[in-house]
Amino acid sequence: MSNSLEPKPVSAPQLLADRFGLDVDALEATLGTALARRADFADLFFEHRAVHSLSLEEQLVKKAGQHVVQGVGVRVLAGEKTGYAFSDDVSSDSLRLAAENARAIASEASSSRAVDLRRATPRPSRDLYAVDSAALLPPLAERAALLSRIDREARAVDSRICNVMASIGVEERLVLIANSEGELVADRQPLVRLSITCLAEDGGRREQGTTGGGGRVAFSFLAGDEERAIRFAREAARQAIVNLDAEEAPAGEMTVVLGPGWPGVLLHEAVGHGLEGDFNRKGTSAFAKLMGERVASELCTVVDDGTIASRRGSLNVDDEGTPTQRNVLIEKGRLCGYLQDRLNARLMGVPATGNGRRESFMHYPLPRMTNTFMLAGEDAPEDILRSVDRGLYAVSFGGGQVDITNGRFVFSASEAYLIEGGKVGRPVKGATLIGNGPEVLKRISRVGSDLALDEGIGTCGKDGQSVPVGVGLPTLRIDGITVGGTQA
Amino acid sequence: MSAAATLDTPLLDEVLAAAKRAGATDADAVLAEWTSASAAVRLGEVETVKLSRERRLGVRCFAGRASAVASTADLDEGSVDRFVRDVADMAALVAPDPDAALPSPGELSPDAPDLGLADRASDSITPEERIERARRCEAAALSVDPRLTNSEGAEFGQSSGRISYASSAGFRGAYETTSYSLSASPVASENGGMQRDSWWDSSRALARLETPETVGRIAAERTLRRLGARKVPTQEVTIVFDPITAASLLRHLAGAVSGGALYRRSSFLLDRLGEEIASRAVTIIDDGRLAGGLASRPFDAEGVATRRTPVVVEGRLESYLLDTYAARRLGLATTGNAARSVGDVPAAAPTNLYLVAGPDSPEDIVASVDRGLYVTSLSGFGVNGVTGDYSRGAAGIWIEKGELTHAVEEVTIAGNLLRMFRDIEQVGSDLVFRASTSAPTVRIRRMTLAGS
Numbered sequence: 001m002s003n004s005l006e007p008k009p010v011s012a013p014q015l016l017a018d019r020f021g022l023d024v025d026a027l028e029a030t031l032g033t034a035l036a037r038r039a040d041f042a043d044l045f046f047e048h049r050a051v052h053s054l055s056l057e058e059q060l061v062k063k064a065g066q067h068v069v070q071g072v073g074v075r076v077l078a079g080e081k082t083g084y085a086f087s088d089d090v091s092s093d094s095l096r097l098a099a100e101n102a103r104a105i106a107s108e109a110s111s112s113r114a115v116d117l118r119r120a121t122p123r124p125s126r127d128l129y130a131v132d133s134a135a136l137l138p139p140l141a142e143r144a145a146l147l148s149r150i151d152r153e154a155r156a157v158d159s160r161i162c163n164v165m166a167s168i169g170v171e172e173r174l175v176l177i178a179n180s181e182g183e184l185v186a187d188r189q190p191l192v193r194l195s196i197t198c199l200a201e202d203g204g205r206r207e208q209g210t211t212g213g214g215g216r217v218a219f220s221f222l223a224g225d226e227e228r229a230i231r232f233a234r235e236a237a238r239q240a241i242v243n244l245d246a247e248e249a250p251a252g253e254m255t256v257v258l259g260p261g262w263p264g265v266l267l268h269e270a271v272g273h274g275l276e277g278d279f280n281r282k283g284t285s286a287f288a289k290l291m292g293e294r295v296a297s298e299l300c301t302v303v304d305d306g307t308i309a310s311r312r313g314s315l316n317v318d319d320e321g322t323p324t325q326r327n328v329l330i331e332k333g334r335l336c337g338y339l340q341d342r343l344n345a346r347l348m349g350v351p352a353t354g355n356g357r358r359e360s361f362m363h364y365p366l367p368r369m370t371n372t373f374m375l376a377g378e379d380a381p382e383d384i385l386r387s388v389d390r391g392l393y394a395v396s397f398g399g400g401q402v403d404i405t406n407g408r409f410v411f412s413a414s415e416a417y418l419i420e421g422g423k424v425g426r427p428v429k430g431a432t433l434i435g436n437g438p439e440v441l442k443r444i445s446r447v448g449s450d451l452a453l454d455e456g457i458g459t460c461g462k463d464g465q466s467v468p469v470g471v472g473l474p475t476l477r478i479d480g481i482t483v484g485g486t487q488a
Numbered sequence: 489m490s491a492a493a494t495l496d497t498p499l500l501d502e503v504l505a506a507a508k509r510a511g512a513t514d515a516d517a518v519l520a521e522w523t524s525a526s527a528a529v530r531l532g533e534v535e536t537v538k539l540s541r542e543r544r545l546g547v548r549c550f551a552g553r554a555s556a557v558a559s560t561a562d563l564d565e566g567s568v569d570r571f572v573r574d575v576a577d578m579a580a581l582v583a584p585d586p587d588a589a590l591p592s593p594g595e596l597s598p599d600a601p602d603l604g605l606a607d608r609a610s611d612s613i614t615p616e617e618r619i620e621r622a623r624r625c626e627a628a629a630l631s632v633d634p635r636l637t638n639s640e641g642a643e644f645g646q647s648s649g650r651i652s653y654a655s656s657a658g659f660r661g662a663y664e665t666t667s668y669s670l671s672a673s674p675v676a677s678e679n680g681g682m683q684r685d686s687w688w689d690s691s692r693a694l695a696r697l698e699t700p701e702t703v704g705r706i707a708a709e710r711t712l713r714r715l716g717a718r719k720v721p722t723q724e725v726t727i728v729f730d731p732i733t734a735a736s737l738l739r740h741l742a743g744a745v746s747g748g749a750l751y752r753r754s755s756f757l758l759d760r761l762g763e764e765i766a767s768r769a770v771t772i773i774d775d776g777r778l779a780g781g782l783a784s785r786p787f788d789a790e791g792v793a794t795r796r797t798p799v800v801v802e803g804r805l806e807s808y809l810l811d812t813y814a815a816r817r818l819g820l821a822t823t824g825n826a827a828r829s830v831g832d833v834p835a836a837a838p839t840n841l842y843l844v845a846g847p848d849s850p851e852d853i854v855a856s857v858d859r860g861l862y863v864t865s866l867s868g869f870g871v872n873g874v875t876g877d878y879s880r881g882a883a884g885i886w887i888e889k890g891e892l893t894h895a896v897e898e899v900t901i902a903g904n905l906l907r908m909f910r911d912i913e914q915v916g917s918d919l920v921f922r923a924s925t926s927a928p929t930v931r932i933r934r935m936t937l938a939g940s
Contacts, residue, residue, distance in 0.1 A: 080530070104537055284640055402867075403883075430877060482939060
């Protein structure tokens, strides 16, 4: 991007008036209603989200869509209790009704507290994603032209590419948070995502390759000089072609080398979820009693950082208005931090870490990850591969999942190769890898110097709520994890 | 619900008229209105109370054979008119697709039979009653055994809604639904190890929902039997899927027989209509009109009548599940399986999909296995719908000489879905409709288990 990232914080009162037709008085009155019973905290979350989608398949730009979501959620906290009500109508009457419903969890009467939202709320002066609306969303014809080019470039890779499915989603999310501490903060969150799936067919065998990328960026991130979209298109096609030759994957415990970037989904599943404050407050996480303990080899330092400019998982403030920050979760193998929203931070007596996130106004916040990655080590990636006599080299993954209570996690490779005598050999079919979070990270014996963050396609699901996230990893070697292929 | 469920005619009529004014050659509109309420209790105390209501309009406009969709919650008169104009303008910019069109008038549902989808009598349940049901459910779970020391809580939820649909092909209809659900997730510990599992029920009628005590007790039993779990060695072995995990196999199959995957040539069941794709023990039905079914509806998302479609009969693939567009692409007729989220293009999806019960009790199936894994939980996304390749994390109980012995975790099971369906040796008698996809216990001859 050529534009410099000048701080352009959104004015909360202005947004309130322009987008929702309300003034600060109405918010103070609603918070007063919410606090009419004995409560610890109340907040209002206003959201306006416009999503523009366009997709291509079979060489035609077939689908265009436009979706506008707008509403407000009212939350009241009393002890460990949460009352939540939301409405897609943001009139004063709806706000009062929602506040009355949300406060039902607090039973004792109390004199209502007045909330003053006119004090200046400290917020980061930075803007991690200053993209104006025109740069975010070019005309439909321009987006359609890029999809058609993606189709041509992917097909040009190999004549066996028989279908290309590509879609571009461009989103602009405006949020405004007001709470009983007198904080009033607004943010404008752009998000661009391109996803591409190529299908290859050869003599009756069909395989696919999937890639994509994006972030909180201008559209030119995809289509501009760097031509990332074209690189993604060729990459999806290449992956589909590689998979045409993939053999059955091995089954059993073996040494695995993970490539840089998206394989960081390992960290997201193996440790990230287990360090979210809610599970640890409740004592239902396998990491619940391990603070300060060794949970990974000393080569491992893992951070969750919501402050990286333009990243899909980044936010100026989280969905409770707390500025995001860089949180070290594991330092040289020792567990040193949890991810917190306000409720769990208060109940555990620690500061909020800027990780309170929600899918939309229809959901209450939960402790969630932002961009989760491992810091680079010292080994050259080639040396790591050379160190393995027999094993699996996995470079691309689909999703993963974890049972936070027993710590068992899975993540599924979509492009992988056998390592034979220190060399990358034949491609094998996708397979699920399974391990135990607190144990597998202790078996990391080599960490590469090539830290990369993913291209910007990750979405994390928890309790039915999806939020955009990022992951990252340098090349690393795990001395033993179970690979779920078919060749026993 | 009744056929006479009030259709929000003025709004949908206005939308269709606005589309015509804006130059759209055809249009359809869906209005979804929902209210929902839930209460969650953890360790005996109220944890979360949630209330919501939503009203959303989805519109599709055609410019000849090109179309666009959009959705909004802003239903003011002036806003709707502007919104529809935007959709019509957008449609004019999209490439024409020769098969994109509304269903022909002859395909539209002539009526909207009452399928027993709404239990209005229970709509007035109070917030205190919701909390009480969740509390009873969790208490029942935690009282089963002293090793149940913690909890992720129990939750009671209910929702009621109305779907109205109108199209310029001449269809107007509406139906109402309610649903009630209850779940519990207790946590058990023993010798430093911790395990969690859960159980739930959901139903369109409150009276048919399992009692809080039953849901809690089953959740406790499922959690306790995971204690002491360990890895087993890598081997090829017989796999028995319990009803919950067996239903997931049907969902993978449903993806492969649905129109979108077929016309995109990304299904492992492409070009297999009429072939043996499963063992003779397998008959799979999709029934959009199952009385009180969680996925039942009188008409689909394009106004086509829903129906009972045998998908697989004694192993033979008899029918795909299609919407209008996919049907035209494949040279077939729609099966009334169009589904859509409010703002999206309709696409084929299963309704109530189930594996017809077989003759054997689940106990007899387990007793017939010499060595194998009884799977109670699956994790991860290692299923490739294009190739049918299957590799997922699994947990369950080891079977040795017909007996359930110790709990197993941190293993994967792998194979290929086509091979797995052909290797189904036994189908249990224990079919219960608890979700939109349902199956009884299933025994598969052999899969690769990866462990230690």
